Amino acid sequence: xxxxxxxxxxxxxxxxxxxxxxxxxxxxxxxxxxxxxxxxxxxxxxxxxxxxxxxxxxxxxxxxxxxxxxxxxxxxxxxxxxxxxxxxxxxxxxxxxxxxxxxxxxxxxxxxxxxxxxxxxxxxxxxxxxxxxxxxxxxxxxxxx
Amino acid sequence: xxxxxxxxxxxxxxxxxxxxxxxxxxxxxxxxxxxxxxxxxxxxxxxxxxxxxxxxxxxxxxxxxxxxxxxxxxxxxxxxxxxxxxxxxxxxxxxxxxxxxxxxxxxxxxxxxxxxxxxxxxxxxxxxxxxxxxxxxxxxxxxxxxxxxxxxxxxxxxxxxxxxxxxxxxxxxxxxxxxxxxxxxxxxxxxxxxxxxxxxxxxxxxxxxxxxxxxxxxxxxxxxxxxxxxxxxxxxxxxxxxxxxxxxxxxxxxxxxxxxxxxxxxxxxxxxxxxxxxxxxxxxxxxxxxxxxxxxxxxxxxxxxxxxxxxxxxxxxxxxxxxxxxxxxxxxxxxxxxxxxxxxxxxxxxxxxxxxxxxxxxxx
Numbered sequence: 246x247x248x249x250x251x252x253x254x255x256x257x258x259x260x261x262x263x264x265x266x267x268x269x270x271x272x273x274x275x276x277x278x279x280x281x282x283x284x285x286x287x288x289x290x291x292x293x294x295x296x297x298x299x300x301x302x303x304x305x306x307x308x309x310x311x312x313x314x315x316x317x318x319x320x321x322x323x324x325x326x327x328x329x330x331x332x333x334x335x336x337x338x339x340x341x342x343x344x345x346x347x348x349x350x351x352x353x354x355x356x357x358x359x360x361x362x363x364x365x366x367x368x369x370x371x372x373x374x375x376x377x378x379x380x381x382x383x384x385x386x387x388x389x390x
Numbered sequence: 391x392x393x394x395x396x397x398x399x400x401x402x403x404x405x406x407x408x409x410x411x412x413x414x415x416x417x418x419x420x421x422x423x424x425x426x427x428x429x430x431x432x433x434x435x436x437x438x439x440x441x442x443x444x445x446x447x448x449x450x451x452x453x454x455x456x457x458x459x460x461x462x463x464x465x466x467x468x469x470x471x472x473x474x475x476x477x478x479x480x481x482x483x484x485x486x487x488x489x490x491x492x493x494x495x496x497x498x499x500x501x502x503x504x505x506x507x508x509x510x511x512x513x514x515x516x517x518x519x520x521x522x523x524x525x526x527x528x529x530x531x532x533x534x535x536x537x538x539x540x541x542x543x544x545x546x547x548x549x550x551x552x553x554x555x556x557x558x559x560x561x562x563x564x565x566x567x568x569x570x571x572x573x574x575x576x577x578x579x580x581x582x583x584x585x586x587x588x589x590x591x592x593x594x595x596x597x598x599x600x601x602x603x604x605x606x607x608x609x610x611x612x613x614x615x616x617x618x619x620x621x622x623x624x625x626x627x628x629x630x631x632x633x634x635x636x637x638x639x640x641x642x643x644x645x646x647x648x649x650x651x652x653x654x655x656x657x658x659x660x661x662x663x664x665x666x667x668x669x670x671x672x673x674x675x676x677x678x679x680x681x682x683x684x685x686x687x688x689x690x691x692x693x694x695x696x697x698x699x700x701x702x703x704x705x706x707x708x709x710x711x712x713x714x715x716x717x718x719x720x721x722x723x724x725x726x727x728x729x730x731x732x733x734x735x736x737x738x739x740x741x742x743x744x745x746x747x748x749x750x751x752x753x754x
Contacts, residue, residue, distance in 0.1 A: 285599045288690075289716040291701050303701075309599060309615050314688075334602030337724040345438075360434035360753065369439050370712075 264303075264316040271319050272326045275304065278317070279331055283310040287328075290338035292346045294372045295320075300346055304328075327352035345370040396424060401738065403432050410749025414726065414742070418735060426730040426738075428723045433753040441713035446472055446546070447677035449713075454540040456715060457751040459502055462488075462495040463693040464715075465544040466623075467700040470689040472546045475682040475704065476675060483667050484548045485623055490559070490660035491531075491543070492691075493653040497566070498527040499694040500646045500653075503746045507643065508577065510743035511586050516577060523569050530558045546680070548672035559661050563654055570647065587639035591729055591741035594637065601728070602721040605696030606649060607745055610634045610641035617692045627659055639744035646746075681706055695719045695746050717751040 259266040267274055278284055284306040291303040302325065304317040319325070327350035328335045339350045344359040347368035358365060367374050402413040411432035417425040437456060441449050446468070453468050454461030466488060473480065480488075505520030528538045533555050535543040543550050577583055593603070595611045608615050612635045618624045630652040634641040682704040690699035696718020703712045722745040729745075730738050 286604075287602055288697065288699065289602075289701075289714070291712075291714050293703055293712045296705075309613065312620060332602070333597075333600045333728070334721050334724060336727075337602075337720060358431075360431040360436075369436065 263314055264318055266318045268319075271302075271304075271317070272328055272331075274317060275306075275328050275331055278306065278315070283308040284315055285309055287332040287334050287338075288314075290335065290342060292342045292348065292370070294346065294370065296372075298373075300348055302342070302348070321348060323347065324349045324351060326350070329353055344368070347371065399735075403429075412723065412742075412747065412749055412752070414730075414738070416730070416735070416738065421735045423730050423733050423735060423738060426727055428726050430723060430749070430752050433750050435750075435754065437715065437754045438713055441710050443709065445677070445708045446680060446682070446710070450545070451540070451542040454542060455750065456717065456754060457693070457695070457698075457719075457748055458539050459499045459748060460495050460694050461539060461541050462492050462544065463691055463698055464700075465542065466492060467689050467691055467698060469544045469546055470623075470691070471687045471700055471702050472675065472680070472682065474689060475685070475687050475702075476546075476680075478547050478673075478675060480548070480623075481670075481672055483664070483670055484672055486660045486663045486667070487549050487553045487670075488544060489624060489627060490553075490657050490664065491541075493656045493660070494527050494530070494559070494562075496653050496694045497650050497657075498524045500650050501527075503646060503694075504573070504643075507743045507746075508583075510739050511583060513577075513580075513583070516573070519569070519573070519576075523566055526558075526562045526565065530555065530562060533558065546675040546677055548674050549670075552670040553664055556661060556665055559657065563658060563661075566650075566654060570650065573647065584640070586737070586740050587643060587744070589638050589640075590737055591639045591642075591733070591744055592637050593725075593729060597728070598725075601725045603696065603718075603725055604721075605692065605694070605718050606632075606645050607642060607696065607722065610645040611637045617690060617697055621691065623691075624656075627656055629656060639741060642744045642746075679708065681708055682710070690716075693718060695748060695751060696721065715754055717754065719745075719747045719749075719751040720754075722747050723752050 286307040286309055288305040288307045291305065293301045295301050299320045299322065302319050302321060306315040325348060327339055329352065339353050340356060340359050342348050343350065343356045344361055345368055350356065397418040399416045399418055400413060401416055403411040413429040415427040415429060416423055450465065450468055453464040456464045501520045501524040505517040508516040531541060532538045535541040593611050595613050598608050598611045604615065609632055612633060614633055618629050632645050632648045632652055634645050684704060684706045687702045688699065690697050698718060699716040701714040702710045705711050726742055729741055733741060
């Protein structure tokens with residue numbers, strides 16, 4: 246597929262192989278791609294806390310018709326629009342990223358702790374997360390703690 | 391004056407048929423399910439966080455534990471990432487060994503599912519039959535790798551030792567084929583079983599794709615979606631397609647039985663090749679101080695519970711900067727939110743069971 250046609254559609258996007266780096270307007274971009282091309286599966290959303298202290302979100306789209314992958318990448322600080330209305334599977338991914346990276350997805354009304362306990366502080370997969378081994382026992386109301 | 395309220399019911403986390411520790415918070419009107427909220431995380435072991443502090447070879451033995459019923463698939467993924475990054479080509483024999491073990495692992499995983507699913511429906515005896523057959527495969531794995539479930543047998547660039555005891559695989563295949571006929575006679579004509587699975591938990595293809603459901607669950611909704619056909623590991627092997635159109639729990643049961651038969655054919659092809667092949671010659675990657683070149687690496691594989699994939703971002707260090715797993719069950723749990731609504735409570739376990747959810751894979 247000729248990825249370069251995307252650069253005509255979206256302003257300020259960089260294309261590198263099958264990865265498209267966009268600056269803003271994530272929801273519109275995904276909507277456009279789903280409506281105009283055969284990408285019907287959101288395989289996963291990958292979050293990476295970069296060395297320049299930004300969170301990179303990589304949306305891994307897949308076309309079950311053409312058997313092709315497409316990566317949409319965007320950088321964010323702490324808030325980004327949710328794409329649940331396009332892909333229902335994003336609900337699970339966004340919850341996980343909220344728990345492990347602390348990114349808020351506007352439009353996702355069910356964001357809460359997934360793996361970590363509800364009273365946990367911090368988001369473990371961020372690079373600035375400080376491991377505090379005493380925390381588990383401190384939060385425990387048990388007398389044996 | 392009377393008022394009616396809905397009932398909130400906790401299904402799990404200690405319920406025996408939740409296959410681990412899954413908690414479903416159900417809202418009921420009488421026996422009808424109005425909403426379902428899955429609660430996971432009881433088995434979270436921080437597999438992704440752990441990877442950032444460990445070298446690749448130290449991390450390798452732990453990845454079998456992501457899905458303890460299909461450990462080979464996850465070691466294969468991590469090996470594949472490293473082999474891709476360092477541009478190592480696998481010898482034909484190593485590929486055949488890996489394919490044979492992966493498919494045997496798929497059979498053992500599906501067998502366990504058949505037993506557990508029938509147990510969910512209240513039939514206890516098929517559980518023992520399925521475990522008896524699975525036991526033969528686990529015994530073979532133990533003989534070969536020293537472990538029944540956590541194999542740590544695939545290493546970067548090859549396998550830990552040459553394949554052996556091939557006559558056992560011959561025996562497994564011939565016994566299994568006759569036992570599968572028994573299953574069909576025992577299970578598929580049972581009127582209680584039929585009433586509990588036919589037209590229950592109907593999953594449309596478009597819904598499944600939108601919820602990122604892959605693997606057998608998707609193929610039993612009529613989609614032609616199997617990544618083994620594009621997988622270079624499987625090139626040269628003849629793989630049969632299992633696609634069913636019924637979309638219900640019965641289709642998911644049939645698809646797994648048929649997939650066991652197809653996997654047996656792949657094992658047979660690999661076995662015939664391995665019997666004739668000379669002793670293993672492989673060039674393993676030295677894992678000491680191994681560093682992956684800077685970049686993003688993806689690998690995916692058709693695991694028993696849907697597409698499993700691994701993403702690694704490396705900055706040329708001994709440890710990955712970020713490592714992420716995608717597992718099939720994670721999305722199946724999310725699907726319960728939709729699939730259970732409108733069903734009756736007594737079907738909830740049957741429908742959840744038919745999706746083959748394994749909690750360690752969900753919680754990572």
